[in-house]
Amino acid sequence: MMVFSPKKLKSNFRESVKDETLKENLAYATGQAASKREFLRLQNPIVWEENRKAIKDIRTKSVDFYQQLGTAFQKNFESQGGKVYFAANAEEANQIALDIISWHNGRVVVKGKSMVTEETELNQILERKGLEVWETDLGEFIVQLEKSKPVHIITPVINRNKKQIALLFKKILQMSYNEDPVTLTRFARNFLRRKFLEAEVGITGGNFLVAETGQVVLFCNEGNIRMSSTLTEAHIAITGIEKIIPSLHDMAPIIKMLPASATGQKITSYVSFLGGAQSNNSPEKQSRYVIIIDNNRSEMMKGKSREMLTCIHCGACLNVCPVFQRGGGHAYGSIYPGPMGIVLTPGLLGVDKAPYHALACSLCGKCDEVCPVQIPLSDLILQARNNVATQKTSVVEKGVWKLWSWITRNQPVLNVIRGLGAWLPFKLNWGLSTRKVPRVPRHSYLKTINNQPEINSLTNENPHK
Amino acid sequence: MKTLTNKFKKEAIEVSAEVVVVSPEYLLKQLDLLLKPFREDEIARCFPDPCFFTKLELADKKAGVSQVSAGIADTGSLIIDLTKPDHLVSLLPEHYFAILYERDLFKDIDAWLEFPIKPISWLISSGPSKTADIEQVLVYGAHGPMAVTILLVSEKSA
Numbered sequence: 001m002m003v004f005s006p007k008k009l010k011s012n013f014r015e016s017v018k019d020e021t022l023k024e025n026l027a028y029a030t031g032q033a034a035s036k037r038e039f040l041r042l043q044n045p046i047v048w049e050e051n052r053k054a055i056k057d058i059r060t061k062s063v064d065f066y067q068q069l070g071t072a073f074q075k076n077f078e079s080q081g082g083k084v085y086f087a088a089n090a091e092e093a094n095q096i097a098l099d100i101i102s103w104h105n106g107r108v109v110v111k112g113k114s115m116v117t118e119e120t121e122l123n124q125i126l127e128r129k130g131l132e133v134w135e136t137d138l139g140e141f142i143v144q145l146e147k148s149k150p151v152h153i154i155t156p157v158i159n160r161n162k163k164q165i166a167l168l169f170k171k172i173l174q175m176s177y178n179e180d181p182v183t184l185t186r187f188a189r190n191f192l193r194r195k196f197l198e199a200e201v202g203i204t205g206g207n208f209l210v211a212e213t214g215q216v217v218l219f220c221n222e223g224n225i226r227m228s229s230t231l232t233e234a235h236i237a238i239t240g241i242e243k244i245i246p247s248l249h250d251m252a253p254i255i256k257m258l259p260a261s262a263t264g265q266k267i268t269s270y271v272s273f274l275g276g277a278q279s280n281n282s283p284e285k286q287s288r289y290v291i292i293i294d295n296n297r298s299e300m301m302k303g304k305s306r307e308m309l310t311c312i313h314c315g316a317c318l319n320v321c322p323v324f325q326r327g328g329g330h331a332y333g334s335i336y337p338g339p340m341g342i343v344l345t346p347g348l349l350g351v352d353k354a355p356y357h358a359l360a361c362s363l364c365g366k367c368d369e370v371c372p373v374q375i376p377l378s379d380l381i382l383q384a385r386n387n388v389a390t391q392k393t394s395v396v397e398k399g400v401w402k403l404w405s406w407i408t409r410n411q412p413v414l415n416v417i418r419g420l421g422a423w424l425p426f427k428l429n430w431g432l433s434t435r436k437v438p439r440v441p442r443h444s445y446l447k448t449i450n451n452q453p454e455i456n457s458l459t460n461e462n463p464h465k
Numbered sequence: 466m467k468t469l470t471n472k473f474k475k476e477a478i479e480v481s482a483e484v485v486v487v488s489p490e491y492l493l494k495q496l497d498l499l500l501k502p503f504r505e506d507e508i509a510r511c512f513p514d515p516c517f518f519t520k521l522e523l524a525d526k527k528a529g530v531s532q533v534s535a536g537i538a539d540t541g542s543l544i545i546d547l548t549k550p551d552h553l554v555s556l557l558p559e560h561y562f563a564i565l566y567e568r569d570l571f572k573d574i575d576a577w578l579e580f581p582i583k584p585i586s587w588l589i590s591s592g593p594s595k596t597a598d599i600e601q602v603l604v605y606g607a608h609g610p611m612a613v614t615i616l617l618v619s620e621k622s623a
Contacts, residue, residue, distance in 0.1 A: 029601055080585050136605060139598035155598060162600050181602040189608055196608070197524055215586070223609025224593035226556060230547060231520055252575045255589075267480070267540045267607070269590045274547070275585030 006023070006356040013323075013360065022151075022328050030319040035368070036264020037316060054253040054372045059310035062245050063301060068290060069211045070245040071224040076214025077290060080276025086241075087293045090120035091332045097203065097236055098124060098129060101288050104234040106131065106200040107223040110192075110227035110460060112218070113137040114205030115313060116238050118295060119348070122203070134195045136224035138188055138360070143173050151329040153336065154262050154315040158329060179321045182285035192224070202228035206239030206290065207312070208254065210273070216290060218272045219258060226270045240310040240457045242300065254312065257372040261314040296348050304383050305347040310373045311340050317367035317377060323360050332360060343380045346387070355392045358384035404437050418442060419445040469538045469570045470617065476541030480592030481605065484611040492564070492618055496539060497529065499614060503528045511551040512564050520553055527608075529558035534584075536565045537615075539573035540591055543615065547586035555590065561610040566618045 016022060041048045061070065062405075074084040087093035101109065109131055117123065126133045135144040139156035143149065150156030157165070175187050204225050208217040216237045217412040218225050229235045244444055245251070252271075259265040275289060297309060318324045318338035329337035334345040334354060343356040358381050368379040407413050417440050441448070474484045487495045493513070507527035509518050518582055523529070531554045533572050535544035543563050545555050555561050571577040574589070594609030 025600075032601060041551075059477075135610065137598070138596045142598070157598055162602075165599055181599040182604050184599055185596060185604040185607060189606065192608065193524060197521060221594065222596045222607035224607065225558060226588070227608055230552070230556070249575070249578045252578055255574050267542060267589070269591055269594050271548070271589040273587050277585070355534075387496075414556075454538075 006359060009192065009331070009333070009360060011354050012333060013034070013327045016331040019159075019328075021123075021161060023326060024033040025158045025161070026152075026325055026328050028308075029152070029155055030325050033154070033262070034316075034370075035262050037261055037319070038264075040260045040264060040266065048257075049091050051253040051257050052372055052374050055372055056247055057313070058250045058254070059312065059373050063242055063306065063309050065243050065246075066244060066301070067300075069209075069246060070180050070241060071078065072211040073214060073290075073292075074207050076211065077209075077216075077276045080214055080215075082214070082276025082288045082290065083124075084290045084292065087175060087291055087295075089295050090293070092290050093120050093238060094122050094125045095291045096289075096291050097238065098125070100234060100236055101126070101131065101201050103285070104200050108132045108134070108199040108233070109201045109203060109340055110134050110196055110199040110228045110232065111138050111140075111222075112202070112204035112220065112228040113140050114203065114238060115335060116205055116240055116295075117170040117203065118150075119295060120238075120293070121440055122238070125332070129390050131231075131431045134192060134199075136192050136196070136228060137220075137222060138185060138224075141188055142168065145169075149330060149335075152315065153313065153329070153338075154318075158288055159330075190386075196227045196231055197231050201234045201236065202232035202322075202369050203238065206243060206354060207235040207258070208251070209239065209244040209290065209292070210251065211244050213273070213275070215248075215273045215275050217251060218274065219268045219270070220272075221263075221265075221269045221324040225271060226272055229272060229274060229288075232286070234287045234289065236289045236291060238293060240292050240309075241292050244292075258314050259368065261372040263315040296350070300347040303347070305380050307375055308340070308343045308380055310375060311344065313340070314372060315340075316372060319371050321327040322362055322364060322366070327360070332357060338383065339377045343377065343384055346384055351384075351391050353386045355388050358388060397446055400437065414440065415444075418444070466590055468527060470619070471571060473538040473541055473570055473617070476539065477592070477615055478541070480541050482592045484542060484615045484617055486617045488619050492616065496562065496564075499616075500521055500528060500530070503560075509554050509558055511554050516551055516554070517534055518551075518554070520557065521594045523553050523557040526558040528560045528562060529554035530564070531555060531560040532564040532566075532592075533569075534577045534587070535569040535571055535577060535580075536615075537571050537574055537577055537589065540589075542574075542591040543613075544577060545588045545590050546584045547588055550583040552588075556609050557571075559606065559610060560612045561593075563613065566620065567620050577578055581606070583610055 029433050077084050085096045085207050087096055112278050123133050142157045142165055151159045162179040162181055168178055170177045171173040259268045321338050326337040332341055334341055336344045342360055345357050348352040361381050363378050364377045388438045498601045509523055509526040509529040511531040529550045533543040534546045545552055548578035559586045593611055593613050594607045595605050597603045
């Protein structure tokens, strides 16, 4: 995964902000989702808060007892005929997926949207092995054709308009040019329908795993995840160790809050609960596998950003984030953007690999208000910044700031620097990674306002003087 | 019972499903009437008699009919048993006709989750499949059915 220097991060955002189409589409899409969410919340704000509290408790248990829950899930899922694998890292998970595909003589693989497989870069691995891989979520399908990256975790192509998509379909899929969204959707439906029927293996993420019943829970609107998980000979669900919830009734508040927080829907078109085997009496038999991946999550649980792993990936924090609304997902240069992403990315990769993400935040705290799991995002972001300050800052840089702090607290020294002019502060900027030392103004604040005639006249008229 | 039925109707319409309330004795007649626009070979009929279609056969059908396990009044949702051989009837054909008996209605998701007798794989289905990925324009029939019609069979006493 890419690592950005603060300069690159800044120039990324500067580029994104210039893109008027992107900004307009982002504003519309995030605004819509956020206002629909608010509409649902206002129908019963008390129950909404109760549900947030309930989900927080459930997800905290998921993280606290992930090992026990993993064992329980494995036992129950395998007793129904399924198979569970635990993978320590991306390579292991990808290898297991490759093995399963080869057992089923897979040539065509259909995929439902999965952030974890973006994390492990599974698609690239499968394609390198000569497999035909299709992303089947319409947005992800467009992203795949474009060979780009999703700009939003829930609505991946809000940066594109229908003209661009029509041109893309014409160029790559030889569709005659038509920019009607219905026609474009139908075309993709027919194209992918053939792939669904051809595919031997379907790969999806796993929104949740239920330990008590041994079920994989999947949410979708398009029906593509339902197809990827029930139509093919083999279904592989890949998800993180933090996604296992204790019991089935824990799903009740989550079903009520996840679609509401993500898109402002009361419920998605489909919520699947898939046990270890599809069925024993269906004409087409199906095997189901679950790969539970660690990929540094257990390390992250030991640290201060542990709470971030209770996240249910709804994207509500993205939709209200003033930085995300203007910059979009690409600017962050990581799979997980927005408030959740800037905590999760350094958490999963280590501060060394993604040191400056936490700077893409104004600490306004809107994300804290909307998070359905009550994750104190702005606290965690502040914490992530502290990690950067303590771990990624050189001795020279720390020294510069110590000196700056001492200068500003000592009037006589400050006056000397004023006397010297502007050269010294410029020198001080050497070796700084994230921000510049401000220039010392020529005159003090008091002197500045005393020299301004308008201000003087105002103060003279002040009767309280 | 009636309040549940009314709530279900209202919420199912909210998620863009069509609801037809019918008494048991008129169920088959009503079904034939609804299926009139389709040729017989375009229909996958899995009600009242069970059926066996392969996924390739189902993918060409215009209409699919099957009975669902339960309904959830609070969200206007259907519960589909994925261990039954006919579960793809509710996914692959363009128009899905669900038969739902009033006695199978649950008040909300909580009530269904507490219900002790459930298959190992099942699904909550609410309205037709949809997407708004292209310019946030809502389009029905992304990959699954473009339309869902629910025949809600009322109790005899009604």
